[in-house]
Amino acid sequence: MKRELTCIVCPRGCALTVEYEVVDGKVNVTQVSGNGCKRGITYAEAECVAPVRTITTTVRTTADHVVAVKTAAPIPKEKMMEVMEVLARVRVEEPVRIGDTIVEDILGTGVNVVATANI
Numbered sequence: 095m096k097r098e099l100t101c102i103v104c105p106r107g108c109a110l111t112v113e114y115e116v117v118d119g120k121v122n123v124t125q126v127s128g129n130g131c132k133r134g135i136t137y138a139e140a141e142c143v144a145p146v147r148t149i150t151t152t153v154r155t156t157a158d159h160v161v162a163v164k165t166a167a168p169i170p171k172e173k174m175m176e177v178m179e180v181l182a183r184v185r186v187e188e189p190v191r192i193g194d195t196i197v198e199d200i201l202g203t204g205v206n207v208v209a210t211a212n213i
């Protein structure tokens with residue numbers, strides 16, 4: 095099977111062509127082309143086998159301000175919407191400092207959501 099992807103690792107945005115097979119329900123990448131560097135291969139493999147994303151968004155404080163947050167590491171792409179729903183309900187006490195943990199182990203992903211701004 096074949097899949098076209100745009101590499102998002104750097105601004106060059108290489109158009110990748112990924113060839114893969116599915117054996118016993120597992121995706122096995124057999125060839126990647128169009129990549130300008132090796133990171134494109136790593137990205138293509140991850141995107142086809144277990145896609146992940148870092149989420150950046152905001153949450154509200156109890157004083158009704160907003161503060162920027164992000165996942166401290168990428169999380170499974172299929173959990174993105176659920177994570178956004180959880181964060182939409184979060185109300186955090188001020189003050190908040192960069193690096194503060196806002197939600198620990200969000201949805202059991204093992205990844206914390208941390209503040210990226212002070213308020």
Ligand code: SF4
Pocket residue numbers: 101102103104105106107108128129130131132133134135137
């Ligand atoms: S393949 Fe390499 S050069 Fe191309 S977008 Fe990805 S990281 Fe950048």
